[in-house]
Amino acid sequence: MSKKTFTEKEISLLSKNPYVRSVSEKGITYSNEFKKLFMNQSENGMFPREIFEASGFDIEVIGMSRIRNSARRWRKAFKQDGILGLEDTRLNNSGRPRERELTPEEKCSRLEAQVNLLKAENELLKKIRFAERGQQKEITLTAEHKFNLIQSVIVKYNLKRMVSHLCGIAGVSRSGYYNHYSEEAVEQRKHKDKKDEASRDIILKAYRFKRRKKGARQIKMTLEGQFKVVYNLKKIGRIMKKYDIVCPIRRANPYKRIMKASQEHKVVPNLLNREFKQGIPFKVLLTDITYLFYGKGKKAYLSTIKDSSTNEILAYQVSDQITLDIALNTLNKLKKNRKVRLAEGAFIHSDQGGHYTSPIYQKLVKKYKLGQSMSRRGNCWDNAPQESFFGHFKDEAYIRPCDTLDELKKEIKSYMTYYNHYRYQWDLKKMTPVEYRDHLIKAA
Structure with missing residues (x-):
């Protein structure tokens, strides 16, 4: 048998030839008339290729290998049994019984089973679409889903001898269905x-x-x-x-607060240039302020200072007002933190918010012998690790249930302890921020 397979276009072309009884991807069944014609013209001295071409076949489509094999097979059969050897006797001698004509009752029963299966399939698809509403993706049923649908339809409508028919409609194998429900x-x-x-x-x-x-x-x-x-x-x-164990999903915040700085405020250059991981604790410090909604319509603000190399939160301040004091107090807490030993050339990086361009804030930064760096205007990626922390914090901390500012501060304190000491991070060699800080100090 030739290894060449036919495309849909080639199958359509070959099917139009009157000498072809049937054609599939792998083979052709020629009519008995063509076989007899082939033997007559072959005995008159014509080559197989010439006979096929004269009969309207495209040689490139069929392939010479298939033509030679057919010619060899027909000549052998003709030599043994004459004209009778060329006839296709498979239909007459097949052990398979011919399909009997279905009765009207059987046809009606099959159609009813088909409708019930389609109803069940449509109902399941509706449930899946409702559960995954908003997701732009094509929804398809797995074989297991289809097996369960077939079983439910058979049980619900008490159908008998319908497994093969329903499997054919659903596009699954009958053996697969029985295997799925085997003991x-x-x-x-x-x-x-x-x-x-x-x-x-x-x-x-x-x-x-x-x-x-x-x-x-x-x-x-x-x-x-x-x-x-x-x-x-x-x-x-x-x-x-x-088991539907859902993890928090952070969504981009569409609201951005824009603060206008007076002429006294000064923007400093971007010294960081997104080189967040420098492998030295207490050298690159990131700071920012975010808002927190809690209780019934209450609002508070959180200011943090984060070590860019270890992701550790070194200082934070919670307030119900977004005044300059929230940034100043955070910086003062950093100075009071005895565990913080600033590295040589340490600097603090922020956005161009009014708190950080303030002369008072910049004077305090210099007093604590820190350099200062700022993101480019409107570019949150220049301070990405700090923004990322706020996103995880809002997903994981229980902010909404807090009714008072004191409860909020207690929850934030609990979360900061968890974040620094117990929250493992993939990019920190699967360590917590404190463990990774100690690891860097030992390796230095």
Whole structure:
């Protein structure tokens, strides 16, 4: 048999030839008339290629290999049995019974089963679309979904001898359906579900550790750091998806506050140039201010100073007013932090907000022997790690339930302890900020 396969266009072209009974991707069935014509012209001295061309076949489409094989086979059959050897006797001698004509009742029953399956499939697709509303992606049913649909339709409408018909409509194999509901397959799924449930319970311990919700990578690092359990990241993601364990998703904030600085305010150059990871603790400090909504329509502000190399929060200040004092107090707390030992050439980087362009703030920065750097105007990427921290903080801290400013400050204090000492980070060699800071100091 030739290895050449036919395209849909070639199949359509060959089907139009009157000497072709049927054609598929892998082969052609010629009519008995053409075989007899071929033998007559072959005995008169014509070559196989000439006979095929004269009969309207495209040689390039069929291929000479297939032509030679057909000629050899027909000559052998003609030599053994004469004209009778050229006839296709497969239909007459086939052991398969011919398909009988269905009765009107059977036709009606099949159509009813088909309608019920389509109804069930449509209902399931609606549920999936409702659950995944807003996601721009094509929704398709898996084979397992289709097997369950077929089973539900058969049970609901008490159908008999409809498995093959429904599998054909759904586009799944009959053997696959029976294999899905075999005792061995059912037992395997039960065993897998038990193992997944055990894994789920372990993952939930890390997910709820310190009352902070986490994503898959955070869970992996927490399992290794706190529970000495090593799970593959893909397995964690699969278990979370299977049992609907949802991690916080940070969304871009469309609102940006623009502050106008007076002529007395001064913008300084961008010394950082996004070189955030310099491998030296207490050298590159990042600062910014964000708003916090809590309670019933209450608003507060959080100012932080972050070590760019270790991601550790070195100082922070919470206030219900966004005055200059919030930035000054944060800087004063940094100075009072005994664990902070500024490296040579240390500087603090911020955006061009009015707090940081203020002469009073810049004077205090110089007093503490710090250099100063600022992001380019309107470019949040120049201070990306600080913005990233605020995003994670708002996802993971319980800000909304706080009713008073004191409760808010208590929650923020708890989160800062968790963040610095217990929140493992993928880019810090799976260490916490404090662990990574100690690691850099020892390696220096």
